[in-house]
Amino acid sequence: MSTYAQKKGFGATLWDFLTTVDHKKIAILYLIAGGFFFLVGGLEAIFIRIQLAVPNNDFVSAGLYNEILTMHGTTMIFLAAMPLIFAFMNAVMPLQIGARDVAFPFVNALGFWLFFFGGIFLNLSWFLGGAPDAGWTSYASLAVASKGHGVDFYILGLQISGFGTLIGGINFLVTIINMRAPGMTYMRMPLFSWTTFVTSALILFAFPPLTVGLVLMMFDRLFGAKFFEVSMGGNTIIWEHLFWIFGHPEVYILILPAFGIFSEIFPMFSRKRLFGYSSMVFATVLIGFLGFMVWAHHMFTDGLGPVANAIFAVATMAIGVPTGIKIFNWLFTMWGGSVKFTTPMHYAVAFIPSFVAGGVTGVMLASAAADYQYHDTYFVVAHFHYVIVGGVVFGILAGTHLYWPKMFGTMLNETMGKITFWLFLIGFHLTFFIQHFLGLWGMPRRVFTYLPGQGFETANMISSVGAFFMAVAVIVLLLNIIITSVKNVRVGNDPWGDGRTLEWSIPSPPPFYNFKQLPLVRGLDAYWLEKMDGKKGMTPAEPLGDIHMPNSSFLPFMMALGLFIAAFGAMYHVNDKAWALPLLIFGLLVTFGSMFMRSVKDDHGFHIHKEDLMEDTEKGAKA
Amino acid sequence: MTNQEINSGNPRVDIEYRRKKSAEEMRYQIVSFSLMIFLTLIAFAAVGIKGFTAWFTVPFIILLAVVQVIFQLYYFMHMSHKGHEAPSLFLYSGLLVGLITILAFSTIIWW
Amino acid sequence: MKRLSNWRLVPFFAILALFLSGCGKPYLSTLQPAGEVADMQYGLMKLSTLIMVGVILVVTIIFILVLVRFRRKDDKIPNQVEGSHKLEIIWTVIPILLLLILAVPTVADTFKLADVSQMDNKNSKALVVNVRAHLYWWDFEYPGKGIVTSNELVVPTNQKVYFNLKSMDVKHAFWIPAVGGKLDVDTDNINKFWLEFDNTKANEAGNLFYGKCAELCGPSHALMDFKVKAISKDKFDSWVTAMKNVKAPQKADSASAQQGQEIFNKSCIGCHAVTPANKMPDTARVAPNLTNFGDRSRVAGILPHTKEEVKNWIRNPETYKPGNKMAGKYPQMSEDQLNALADYLMGLKVQ
Amino acid sequence: MHAEEKFTYETWPAEPEKSTLEAKNKFLGFWLFLGGETVLFASLFATYLALKDKVPNSSQHLAKDLFELPLTFVATMLLLTSSLTSVFAMYHMKNFAFKKMMLWLGITVLLGAGFLGLEVFEFHKYVTEFHHTFTSSAFGSAFYTLVGFHGGHVAFGLLWCLTLMIRNSKRGLNLYNAPKFYVFSLYWHFIDVVWVFIFTVVYLMGMVG
Numbered sequence A: 001m002s003t004y005a006q007k008k009g010f011g012a013t014l015w016d017f018l019t020t021v022d023h024k025k026i027a028i029l030y031l032i033a034g035g036f037f038f039l040v041g042g043l044e045a046i047f048i049r050i051q052l053a054v055p056n057n058d059f060v061s062a063g064l065y066n067e068i069l070t071m072h073g074t075t076m077i078f079l080a081a082m083p084l085i086f087a088f089m090n091a092v093m094p095l096q097i098g099a100r101d102v103a104f105p106f107v108n109a110l111g112f113w114l115f116f117f118g119g120i121f122l123n124l125s126w127f128l129g130g131a132p133d134a135g136w137t138s139y140a141s142l143a144v145a146s147k148g149h150g151v152d153f154y155i156l157g158l159q160i161s162g163f164g165t166l167i168g169g170i171n172f173l174v175t176i177i178n179m180r181a182p183g184m185t186y187m188r189m190p191l192f193s194w195t196t197f198v199t200s201a202l203i204l205f206a207f208p209p210l211t212v213g214l215v216l217m218m219f220d221r222l223f224g225a226k227f228f229e230v231s232m233g234g235n236t237i238i239w240e241h242l243f244w245i246f247g248h249p250e251v252y253i254l255i256l257p258a259f260g261i262f263s264e265i266f267p268m269f270s271r272k273r274l275f276g277y278s279s280m281v282f283a284t285v286l287i288g289f290l291g292f293m294v295w296a297h298h299m300f301t302d303g304l305g306p307v308a309n310a311i312f313a314v315a316t317m318a319i320g321v322p323t324g325i326k327i328f329n330w331l332f333t334m335w336g337g338s339v340k341f342t343t344p345m346h347y348a349v350a351f352i353p354s355f356v357a358g359g360v361t362g363v364m365l366a367s368a369a370a371d372y373q374y375h376d377t378y379f380v381v382a383h384f385h386y387v388i389v390g391g392v393v394f395g396i397l398a399g400t401h402l403y404w405p406k407m408f409g410t411m412l413n414e415t416m417g418k419i420t421f422w423l424f425l426i427g428f429h430l431t432f433f434i435q436h437f438l439g440l441w442g443m444p445r446r447v448f449t450y451l452p453g454q455g456f457e458t459a460n461m462i463s464s465v466g467a468f469f470m471a472v473a474v475i476v477l478l479l480n481i482i483i484t485s486v487k488n489v490r491v492g493n494d495p496w497g498d499g500r501t502l503e504w505s506i507p508s509p510p511p512f513y514n515f516k517q518l519p520l521v522r523g524l525d526a527y528w529l530e531k532m533d534g535k536k537g538m539t540p541a542e543p544l545g546d547i548h549m550p551n552s553s554f555l556p557f558m559m560a561l562g563l564f565i566a567a568f569g570a571m572y573h574v575n576d577k578a579w580a581l582p583l584l585i586f587g588l589l590v591t592f593g594s595m596f597m598r599s600v601k602d603d604h605g606f607h608i609h610k611e612d613l614m615e616d617t618e619k620g621a622k623a
Numbered sequence B: 001m002t003n004q005e006i007n008s009g010n011p012r013v014d015i016e017y018r019r020k021k022s023a024e025e026m027r028y029q030i031v032s033f034s035l036m037i038f039l040t041l042i043a044f045a046a047v048g049i050k051g052f053t054a055w056f057t058v059p060f061i062i063l064l065a066v067v068q069v070i071f072q073l074y075y076f077m078h079m080s081h082k083g084h085e086a087p088s089l090f091l092y093s094g095l096l097v098g099l100i101t102i103l104a105f106s107t108i109i110w111w
Numbered sequence C: 001m002k003r004l005s006n007w008r009l010v011p012f013f014a015i016l017a018l019f020l021s022g023c024g025k026p027y028l029s030t031l032q033p034a035g036e037v038a039d040m041q042y043g044l045m046k047l048s049t050l051i052m053v054g055v056i057l058v059v060t061i062i063f064i065l066v067l068v069r070f071r072r073k074d075d076k077i078p079n080q081v082e083g084s085h086k087l088e089i090i091w092t093v094i095p096i097l098l099l100l101i102l103a104v105p106t107v108a109d110t111f112k113l114a115d116v117s118q119m120d121n122k123n124s125k126a127l128v129v130n131v132r133a134h135l136y137w138w139d140f141e142y143p144g145k146g147i148v149t150s151n152e153l154v155v156p157t158n159q160k161v162y163f164n165l166k167s168m169d170v171k172h173a174f175w176i177p178a179v180g181g182k183l184d185v186d187t188d189n190i191n192k193f194w195l196e197f198d199n200t201k202a203n204e205a206g207n208l209f210y211g212k213c214a215e216l217c218g219p220s221h222a223l224m225d226f227k228v229k230a231i232s233k234d235k236f237d238s239w240v241t242a243m244k245n246v247k248a249p250q251k252a253d254s255a256s257a258q259q260g261q262e263i264f265n266k267s268c269i270g271c272h273a274v275t276p277a278n279k280m281p282d283t284a285r286v287a288p289n290l291t292n293f294g295d296r297s298r299v300a301g302i303l304p305h306t307k308e309e310v311k312n313w314i315r316n317p318e319t320y321k322p323g324n325k326m327a328g329k330y331p332q333m334s335e336d337q338l339n340a341l342a343d344y345l346m347g348l349k350v351q
Numbered sequence D: 001m002h003a004e005e006k007f008t009y010e011t012w013p014a015e016p017e018k019s020t021l022e023a024k025n026k027f028l029g030f031w032l033f034l035g036g037e038t039v040l041f042a043s044l045f046a047t048y049l050a051l052k053d054k055v056p057n058s059s060q061h062l063a064k065d066l067f068e069l070p071l072t073f074v075a076t077m078l079l080l081t082s083s084l085t086s087v088f089a090m091y092h093m094k095n096f097a098f099k100k101m102m103l104w105l106g107i108t109v110l111l112g113a114g115f116l117g118l119e120v121f122e123f124h125k126y127v128t129e130f131h132h133t134f135t136s137s138a139f140g141s142a143f144y145t146l147v148g149f150h151g152g153h154v155a156f157g158l159l160w161c162l163t164l165m166i167r168n169s170k171r172g173l174n175l176y177n178a179p180k181f182y183v184f185s186l187y188w189h190f191i192d193v194v195w196v197f198i199f200t201v202v203y204l205m206g207m208v209g
């Protein structure tokens, strides 16, 4: 492989990654950055659990606790879970639909850098006077009252990274609509690509309300607007609505791709096609649609009135139906199959009871009158960690093991993988199961401590112990990654042996142009069909020809950097710092200058010639 | 995925046909522009002329706006042409989400 | 295999039993409801838990069967089944039915809990309490009775009590777990709801329920507790009369207390009132009303009600409630002055 | 068809905005973006409706005191007409008439600039005569944010169009830049769509009371 496998120096590799527009490399960037933020968020979780292990603890102070709590939620949702999911969407979806590239490689890179700089900006708050402390929901009255720059970091950081997510979503949508391989109809698309599609659509419609909410909050905090100032006619409920109109779809943005990953794993390791494929597709779309109709279930105790509460309660319950359809389809995919318990399959199997437990408590929460008791207690904390950790994090961990060979060309160690799994599973249930009861016994959430004698001691201790199991599990995973990367045993196209979809029909990692010739797709599970017909690979849909590829570019990095700089200017401008306004203008100039450069300099990309491709084949055959 | 040739074998015939098509479309567009201006005039008149109640005027001018926007979308932005299935799907989905938002904000923000 | 699945069910029943037995503390737990509202909500909890456990059971049984029966044993390729319409209809329709069973009482109860028509009824004798939440403390006003008390709500049992909730700074939430679900205390608007305190249950709980702030409101959100003294109607009426009788600040009875009163009148009275008929507009009530401080069960909602803790609190409120609005607003007190103040405050009793 | 290919009137494709994969992607991607923008503006409209006339005291002006028909009418006419002129531009783009396209785009820019000028004048008037500012009330904040977001979109559109025109003035039409012009015109119509709702919901409904 002439162009791909060349050894490069560190500087060259770094430059390569800073300028890359290749979706597979961007996937790796997302994986690294998301993984890093997962560790940060996890460390914050550990601090939370240490503080709450015993009553009246003073491991951290009250104010600091609120910062840790806020940053834990914000980091995990926006900077860990979403980017990790984006990593898999980037790495796998184009391969699954048989595309050479995504629709907008440049925009794809820009999306990553915006997320990255937004995340860095947010976390710099720790070193620049304090992190945001109004909860990840940042409800307006408290957020506007919050002193210092913490909440400003939240507003600006999320604004920048949210914009990255939005354009990333558009890119995936266009890729799926326009760039499917010949024969890859919508109803032949693997479920992970389907969930990518629906998730991207949710992103497209859910992020604008967040953007508006953040803009209003920014105007209030930095430019003297009065949206949330009640004495000036403002209204804080506006923020809550905007946040949750975004926030509820957001949780499905997280869970649907995880569902997608599991929908790949169950058929693979059961050697059986997905049970009820079309109803799975239908359920995915339905969940996405209903996801926009239920946001006010987070606001049952706001006093919106019984009519609104009743409507939103019933609408929320309805989501249980399509989700149930999925659960049973997965179970019946395994039914009658030939189930092999690889590490990814462990996660997939454990996901079912864990997620169902979290899902049904969700339906309990949906019962508005009863939610007056659950709301803002540890019962809710238990609910959402059951769905998020038992669903999203399990999905991410499963995906990591499953797609690692495809992304890096080497397998993670299975034994260590299973150790990670068991430790994490035990720790997870230990931590969060008992929290249901804490909530019911009367423990509110977001408390930095609790007084002795209320019956919360034992349960909190158990919960904290569980968190450490998860920490050890994560450390084993890190060791696994290091050890296997050092050994670097190369693997072939289909290292699991049970691959069903297109990504397993090409080398691991794939060449930078993915498919030498676009494959002809003859049905669902295209690669499996060919294998069952006794063929070794896909039948090409086109003769070998030149391939058009995009050029690398440093501009995405610069555009994001510009906004990062400008954000500092906007923030310190309220302190009457003389340099703030110039900094703001300078940052915006960098961004708009880069955009200008991009639009005036034609970029036609380049072509890989037929001859080089043939040479590649020969070398590949020899290697 | 390279594109199929859209033109027929004989470029001249094709060009003639296309010219005629675009000229025809241009006529539609001018008509719809005139209608848009006309609708705008009515809307402003409905507000400018005293004597209508708000209960009549508000729904009426909103209706005029909706009609006018449909002209914009279907004639100026060519949504009536084929190949706009995905754009319409997403535009209408966005519209749906937006309308629900507006409905919520005019009912359950209080007052 | 059958035995195995039965064995696996044991923990679920154990959990169910634990859940329904209602553990936790009687003055705090939502699982030991002590009033009509909490009862209703507990009923919904039980119903929904029952449904959910049923769902989990079904899933678990299928799950275990799959895990046991379909492990890979050989390299045979299983039958590639596309799906089954019959099954799909079953697992669409049954959940819909289950959800309907839950939805109907949910909607009914939601409307019942929101019924505050008695409040607006001019002729009704319903008891109304105006609750005002401040950063880390609670103010309770009994309109029509002309009395105010803080941090300790006093209510009669076995009758509906209606609440008007209003926040004076940021958003809080008013929650008495054992008696009923919470309602947000918003900055934008007054929220209304009702609770009912059951007499027998109140006695079991020692007539004292725990109340909490359930919405993140700043550093001391965790410490924004209050207490609810739920007493019989007669006792409540006599308490109201006793409170009303305090027309002027109560006279201190000992020398030390008298000294304390002087200090108090110099340094503290600017914020704290010691008469129950607080005529100031609500925005001017910046500190808890201390008229009946001696009758309370906690200092500042959290500390044990002892002289020592009163002194500690005044010495340095910041260590007990970070970010509270009292710290640093009055001169540093000497040990003697603290003693005197504590004596005075502990003597402020109406009953 | 390659993007760099040179064309003549005869060989120019019927739908230049969709003749290459890149163009198709751009076309679709932009439409999707407009779908997102719809939600963005809907959120702003919703906020405005919730905060309309929400002022701290009765000395401040309400919508019905501020707005005037003539100004809004002229602004509306400018913007609506500019929508038509950009349709003309696209008509000539499809006929491979580069000069005419540029002319109409130029007119579009002028009309847009006129609109923007009126808006600045209007804002200036509210601030100086009525003391209705961005910070004077929640109503003020919501009004300037909604109308300002639209104005910002107009301003961005003008810069975009000018950049496209200057950049491509010497090179004529090809399949690389034709989709860009087309996408710009979509954007411009969308701004017009938003304005239709602004003049209806903010100005006309504001005057009705």
Ligand code: HEA
Residues within 6 Å of the ligand: A137, A251, A252, A254, A255, A297, A298, A316, A317, A319, A320, A321, A323, A324, A325, A327, A355, A356, A357, A358, A359, A360, A361, A362, A363, A365, A366, A367, A371, A374, A375, A376, A380, A383, A384, A387, A388, A391, A392, C055, C059, C094, C095, C096, C098, C099
């Ligand atoms: C991945 C994330 C995720 C997912 C998937 C879900 C899924 C669901 N959530 Fe959850 N939720 C959160 C993340 C998530 N949630 C978060 C983060 C919060 C807190 C935010 C904050 O305040 O900080 C929250 C809070 C939250 C609340 C607000 C609680 C409160 O603050 O008072 C509610 C209320 O209705 C709710 C409901 C639901 C429901 C009904 C589902 C449903 O989608 C679940 C559907 C699944 C099932 C039901 C199980 C499988 C189905 C079957 C086996 C079929 C048979 C089932 C039945 C008949 C019931 N969630």
Ligand code: HEA
Residues within 6 Å of the ligand: A038, A039, A041, A042, A043, A045, A046, A048, A049, A069, A070, A072, A073, A074, A076, A077, A081, A134, A135, A136, A137, A381, A385, A388, A389, A392, A393, A431, A445, A446, A447, A448, A467, A470, A471, A472, A474, A475
């Ligand atoms: C994707 C979302 C996500 C994930 C994965 C998690 C994961 C975890 N969360 Fe949570 N959490 C939230 C989203 C998430 N969380 C949200 C949104 C809130 C609400 C915030 C709010 O109220 O505003 C919340 C709140 C929250 C609370 C409630 C706090 C409160 O209300 O006061 C608690 C308490 O137990 C908690 C615990 C945990 C734990 C123990 C984990 C564990 O699963 C974490 C496991 C991971 C690790 C343990 C990582 C191990 C790391 C290391 C070992 C470090 C090594 C370091 C180096 C090598 C550098 N989280």
Ligand code: CUA
Residues within 6 Å of the ligand: C133, C136, C171, C172, C173, C213, C214, C215, C216, C217, C218, C220, C221, C222, C224
């Ligand atoms: Cu008040 Cu929390």
Ligand SMILES: [Cu+2]
Residues within 6 Å of the ligand: A247, A248, A251, A294, A295, A297, A298
């Ligand atoms: Cu939700």
